[in-house]
Amino acid sequence: MQSSPSPTVSIPNESTPGLADAAPFESVLFVHPGEIAPNVEREPACFHDLNLDLVVADLTRDRETSHLLPFFYQPLRDIETLHYRQDAQRDLERSELRAAIDRFAARMEVAERHHAFALKQEFPHGRDRWLHDAMTIYTDAVQVLADQLHDAAPNSLAFTGLRNYLSTYVNSASFVAMAIDGQKVGEMIGAIPYTVNINNGRVTVRKYEEEEDYPREVERTFDRFKEEDATGDAFDNPPIPDAGYVENRVVELVAQLFPVEFAELAAFCQRNAQFMDAVIHRFARDVQFYLSYLDYIAPIRSRGMTFCYPEISGLSRGLEINGGYDIALAAKLAREGKRVVTNDVHLSGHERALVVTGPNQGGKTTFARMIGQMHYLAALGLCVPGTLVRLFLPDQIFCHFDQEERVSTLRSGLENDLMRVHGILDEATAESLVVLNETFSSTMLSDAVYLGKEILQRMLEKGLLCVYVTFIDELASLNDATVSMVAVVDPDDPSRRTFSIVRREADGLAYAAAISKKYGIDYEHLKARITS
Amino acid sequence: MKPYLLFPIDVIAQGALPTNLESMSSDLELDVLFNAMAAGDRFFYTTVRQIVLAAPPEPDVIRYRQHILQDCLQLPELFRDIYRVAVEALEVQRQHYFGFMRSNPGAALTGSIHLLAAYVPLLRQIHQIMAKSASEIRSEGLKRFLAATQSELSEDYLNEIMTHVHDLELRRGATMQATIGQVGKPMHYRLLAPKPAGWRDLVPVALSRDAYSFEIAPRDDAGFQALDNMHNRGVVDVANAVAHAADHIRAFFNALRTECAFYLACLHLHHELATRELPVCFPDMYSSDQLVFSATGLYDVSLALQMDPTSRVVGNDIAADSKSLIMITGANQGGKSTFLRGTGLAQLMAQCGMFVPASSLRANIVTGLFTHYKREEDTSMNVGKFEEEVRRMSEIADQITPGNMLLCNESFASTNEREGSEIGRQVVQAMTEAGVKVVYVTHLYDLAHGFEMQGSDNVLLLRAERGDDGTHTFKLTENPPLATSFGRDLYARIFGA
Structure with missing residues (x-):
């Protein structure tokens, strides 16, 4: 533990303009808005002897937590901040609120992944589709969290602050428009029917006409072999990005078959290019500090x-x-x-x-x-x-x-x-x-x-x-x-x-x-x- | 369909073998038994080892196997023929195996249909072989297998399989229905019926406003990979159905090969013992909640297999029904260890459905078998002999459960008699009270005498006799331990004097 006073750095406030009236929620880990302590990247000297290195290794094992380590390496002496954290964690120990945060954190992770993937896309319609995807997951995650936080009635300064922040945010005109438009466009694009023939490197895309269900027919014949052995050894559905490159060329062709629909998608994506709020984004990452610890101690608690x-x-x-x-x-x-x-x-x-x-x-x-x-x-x-x-x-x-x-x-x-x-x-x-x-x-x-x-x-x-x-x-x-x-x-x-x-x-x-x-x-x- | 030659019902695949195997195998000289059964065949060796060492089945399953084994002794050619076909199936499988392509349904589909095409004639052979011996089969298990091969491997059904195999070669590529799908989800592809060439394929794509197409450049490996990926997603349902079928048949042949190998291995052993004119019998098995162990003419099969075929091994009669402890004392070189090993081997053979090396035998099933033998040399440099013994017993305690059997050979003899006896007494007392059957060979008089004094009905005391002329009879008799100078012998041995 270091005795030197902690210099503070301020981080730019990137939250949506027009939300100035919202509670001054900034961070779930620090009570004073705009103040965040410096990054401590090395574990303290006592970590190994106290077996805290094992603890932190365990609790960060299955998470994307490199950004969390500095918080675990930085003990505090500021009692106000410690109470802020204790109260926030107490709230997180309530199952209703915890479930809401878990769901939110998981969805945010997906949204970020898909957003990053969209930016790597080569074809415009493919990129739009991924952007739309990320936006939809994000808006849904935030909307649901806002509702669930309201119902969960948090007690802590941190989570009441977050609740108020979200409540203002999800009622803003731009957020509401993004949610409604996003759903409409998604349903329209998703329902477009076509067929694709793959024959030795040649890919042909056509509009779809009704045909009978062939896989079902084959399955019927081999049914007698299926019952006993169908124990989880089904083929994996290959992950999405693998086929992305060609699939996006297919999407370009489908877009030629259905030009009006895809123009609407493009317009939506352009309108909402900057969709992720900085405070919400940081919250999703920082809250892992508490969640990882609570998950780590859960099995211990379950032993009484x-x-x-x-x-x-x-x-x-x-x-x-x-x-x-x-x-x-x-x-x-x-x-x-x-x-x-x-x-x-x-x-x-x-x-x-x-x-x-x-x-x-x-x-x-x-x-x-x-x-x-x-x-x-x-x-x-x-x-x-x-x-x-x-x-x-x-x-x-x-x-x-x-x-x-x-x-x-x-x-x-x-x-x-x-x-x-x-x-x-x-x-x-x-x-x-x-x-x-x-x-x-x-x-x-x-x-x-x-x-x-x-x-x-x-x-x-x-x-x-x-x-x-x-x-x-x-x-x-x-x-x-x-x-x-x-x-x-x-x-x-x-x-x-x-x-x-x-x-x-x-x-x-x-x-x-x-x-x-x-x-x-x-x-x-x-x-x-x-x-x- | 399954062979059901080892179990009359579906059982969960055998898990890993217990961890005490290494010491038990060497203590009981299991390799001698397994090698005689394998007769040089590595697969036989692995198979019998797996089956003999597996957790024992219930008594009715043991009887089920005994009856099939009796059929096998009568109809060795039938078992050899089936085994031959199963081995051929293995060859087929080596050429077309697709198990490593789990993430590639398209390739797996191709592999599966080739495999199916190759399996069909072999299935037909099984059908015919069984039909030929139908009238000579006596056992329930083999009758059941016969019925299954006749009904489920009919000519009609085998032909139906071949029709699908032909269609699924997808000679004109895969045409799939698709939608772009929900946000955040992969696109859905679904294979459409592989159709013969139709009018649609005759209109060049370039002239159609309802169709667009592109070609992946010949060296665009990533592009071809992506195509494969799409193709894979489209055929995944069909590939699953076909692969399941192929998997199932593969599993059937593998099981058939394993199960036949076990009976053929028993046949090998039967032949070896018959050559030596040694008796075998099918034991009468009781459930693990009873205490039964009685035999006449029980001999050590491992010793018998290693001895000159002309010399006879000595069999022992033993009546240990309702005994939870058999404690054996007596002269060195008097057959104590041989008896202990023979008992362990007979127990293992009996409870996997084999015949046993005895004129008659009845026993309860033991759900696990452990050995604690005095080690001749200390393998570890920093743990004392005595502590090493204690540690090994502790390792056994980690695994042993009620209903198990523990064979002790001179356990705790590496310390003084008082200490060794005291620890041995506590171990035996705890084990037997906890429901573990213990057979204990010892020359610790204090230990054996303690159980003699206890006078419990659950204890059987046996003694290795020396003949009046000082020669070894190798016969054990129901007798309490003799208070003689074993202590001095022990001292001399332990302290290397």
Whole structure:
């Protein structure tokens, strides 16, 4: 997270003149019209350690979202904008409004594609046909969205703004004329009947006269073979653009057979050349920021996991997380049909450091990630994985996770660790969040204790918020600012991983790795595995 | 129409084989069985492997196959003739196959009609071959196939197919009805009947005000591609109908080839065992919710096939009805492993409809078969032997379900007896209680003795005997484990002393 103030750039207002009275809706992501923050093209340094790179990769996988990445890379601290986003997203969580936006976004994508295709056309009538196509889809998409937004009665500033904007727009004379004329011309052109004969490169177009249905006749003969095997192996209908080149020459010939009709189409296209409104166009792209995230968390929610809108504090430095969990892990487990364990965190007064100890594989890293993610996602204005979350937005998030690949670098692991932590301490301020995971774990115990205490002491002196995952029990009780969190071990079964991290004294309980239990082939687990 | 020689009803195509196959195949030496059945034919090998390892069918289906197999033993020539025609169909298909042209209906239409034209004489042959043996067929399955070939492959219908094949060559190009269509949708083309030349074609296009035409330049590949595309859209309905027909017949011949191959492979094995004067029988199969396993003269077919044809393998009698655990202890080299393997092989053969290597056998179907054998060498460098065993058991646990069978050969013997026995006990207890049938060969006395003390009716304890003179009898008897010095042997082996 960058602490430097964000310079703003204004984007030209290209909306239709005459709509000046409409609500000043400009963007679904930013509250102040005309202000948009700069493009951030590289992912923040903490992204990888917090597994947020996995999250963003997943949620942008099946979408045209390259334009969205900068928004995910840019956490905000402006509380007004964050509330604007939270409210907009709350609206999008209502199924009626969501369905309207989904439909709209899908149609806009098609309209844009067809518009782009039209501009590449070589023959005039073919180009007109594609233009008309794009216009019709656009007008329909906007009209339907305007109606549905009205019915959906949005609450957020963003969507009431959009609703008002659309309502003015669709009632404008030019829009109404485009919609009515477009439909009329389309029906007329679409119904023109002709035949085409293709014989070795020669294409002949004629007016159509009634003939019997030949394919049906053939199908009847082979019907007895059809019933059992007709399982989705039908031939694909080849995509539209493939035949476009010749098909458009055919259209030119059909236009010669029907000149009046095609002249009308041309006139329509000329009248409406600039049909797409800039604000609406940007909305269709930007709203994907919320939709991609909501789609990403939907499977997690369907496992009964809760997301909430965090209460963002501008002053109080306290931290309260109830039922929090690692979003990336939750997504992975949801795909496997499982739920993730949730944890609570409460920091109050002058408590600043969470020291997490306990057995390996006990969920410590996940817990540390969760806290980092929570702060980051909150700063994007998104809902966060937890039931109730209150937090202060840090100016920056720093992570230092133990990574195996560092072993291969020229410096020793320890030297690298120290260099990195030194760098963090240089950059961090009292308002930063630092997440350290098993730092110095590769060192002799006495060194590790010494270094751990020193570093933690320095962090605490800065007054920043620190999460420190370690096997060094001593750090957990360094002073009053440290809070000891322990990965819980089931006393009846020391190898059962509870993934619960609770506030209690570090007890150094060794993780007795009974192998059979680790692999889940002890009586209880095995029986459950077979019968489940 | 379908052959229905493996299943009397339509079944969903067999999915992927279970992932435990590699270890199970080597543990049970399945390759020996498959190779004997394949007799050098790669297709036979693949086929029997697929069928033997597939999820087992219900008992009535097993009986259905047993009856067809009995017909096959009586009428080997009939099966060989049908198989020969099916193989010819495969050749035809290699020449005209169109499956890779899914996105090109026009080319597929051409391919399909050629394929149909080539298939028709082969269908006629099937009709004739079956008619010839009609009176000798006994099994329900083969009778049904006979009836289908006589009614559905009639001469009239085969001729009707040929008429369409001729028309669809589209000698005068494709004439299609078209409309420009709705906004945003592709144009619609629909093939019109391929007509003989008429008056319309005699008027030059240039002189007509009702027709315009253009020619694609000879080297305009993109243009020809586009034409193909339009043509394709016009013929798509017809191509679908014809391709479905060709697909169907292709599937019919493929199924016929596979199904006949299975029975012919059984015939190979039957011959091999008959040469060795070894008994086989058709087993009596019970559903998977019952616990049945009893046999007389049960021998290891894999061992039998590998031994000198003149030496006899030892058969065992076993009465394990209502037993969920068979635990086998006793002397090394006493036939324990052979018995375990023989049991697994007989189970697999029985539940796919084959005859089994025994004088008599009845068994319930097991819905999955797993093996956990002690590995001789540790294949992995960083996982200890014991942990490797545990991990493998865990992998089995990932897949095994109630109604399955687990064959353990010296499982958990790579650690000390107390630990190995304790883990083995928990595994066996969990497995059997969860409805998995377990056959466990072990020399862990503590383990076997624990089940002896439990005294459950569901446990059968067998012991490999040494004769009084110390020689191996290879016979197993119903006996509890002997408390002897197996521990020291184990120690010596595990620790390489």
